[in-house]
Structure formats: structure tokens, C-alpha cells
Amino acid sequence: MLKIGEFAGLTGLSVKALRHYDEIGALVPADVDDRSAYRLYGESQVRAGVVIRALRDAEVPLPAVSAAISGGEAAQALETHRVRVLEQREREDPRSSRPDPPHTHLQLKSPKRRRCWTVRMRPVLKTYAIRCCY
Known part of the structure; x- marks a missing residue:
């Protein structure tokens, strides 16, 4: 079992973010000490933590990250987010998909x-x- 600080160091997530993910149910610790309220994470959760970090770095919304972690569909969540960003970019500037006019x-x-x-x-x-x- 890994303490929250050790888990944070392995995954690249901050302790504050891990507490937040626990509160919303995105990444719940494997065990919580009743006496000290320390969050303990299993080694099997490191992959989920790294995936969360990668998706959040790509600015995937947190509800989509939670769904991706629970369903094991991280690649699908990333692709959905990419399509959504491209559609938003197209709405903001419809000329962005057309080639530049000649000088x-x-x-x-x-x-x-x-x-x-x-x-x-x-x-x-x-x-x-x-x-x-x-």
C-alpha cells in the first residue's frame, strides 16, 4: 500500500488533486485508515492515476475522465475530446479548415x-x- 504522497510522486498528480478525485469518486483510495484518515492506494491503482494525469494534461473534462477510468475507455475519451475541440474551433473560426489564400x-x-x-x-x-x- 502506498501513502498519498508516495502515490502522488509516482503518478505526477498532486495530493490536493488526489483528495479531490477521492471526493468526486474518480479515483477512490484502496483503503482509508480509520484512526488517521490517511488515504492508502494500491499499486494496481498507479496506472489509473497516470491515465488520469494524461487525460487532464490533454484538458479532457473531469466527468469524461471519471467515466473513462471506470469504464476503461481512456483512448475513446481522448478521441471524443479531440473531435469536440476541433468542432469548437471550426465554430469559432470557420476559415480555419480552409487553406490560406495566396499572398x-x-x-x-x-x-x-x-x-x-x-x-x-x-x-x-x-x-x-x-x-x-x-
Whole structure:
């Protein structure tokens, strides 16, 4: 049996997060000492802790993480989250899935000083490059 600090060190989760996951039922300790209220985790729970850490690092919502851990469907939860993020990105900016338009070139020549300027504009990214030549 591993104490909460040891388990936190192995999984990369904080002690505070482990207490929270215990409260919501996402990762319940294998045993809780009646006298000291220490949470003790089994070695078999290390994998679940690491999976929770990976899913939370990928910003998968906690209810989906809890469901994935209880059902053993971590890969499915990650794929569902990826699809949801891509759909949200598409709703926020429908142009994101289309390829960037070609650069717009504008060349101005000054007849007296033989200068030219090239302006490149990318409307989607709103970046401009100006090149002067003499």
C-alpha cells in the first residue's frame, strides 16, 4: 500500500488533486485508515492515476475522465475530446479548415528614385511583410 504522497510522486498528480478525485469518486483510495484518515492506494491503482494525469494534461473534462477510468475507455475519451475541440474551433473560426489564400502582392514604383516596395498580406493571420528595394 502506498501513502498519498508516495502515490502522488509516482503518478505526477498532486495530493490536493488526489483528495479531490477521492471526493468526486474518480479515483477512490484502496483503503482509508480509520484512526488517521490517511488515504492508502494500491499499486494496481498507479496506472489509473497516470491515465488520469494524461487525460487532464490533454484538458479532457473531469466527468469524461471519471467515466473513462471506470469504464476503461481512456483512448475513446481522448478521441471524443479531440473531435469536440476541433468542432469548437471550426465554430469559432470557420476559415480555419480552409487553406490560406495566396499572398497578395502589391508593388509600387517611384519613378524619380527607382524605389520599389513589396507588401505581402495574409488576411487570415493578419500579418504583413514590407520589403523595400533601392
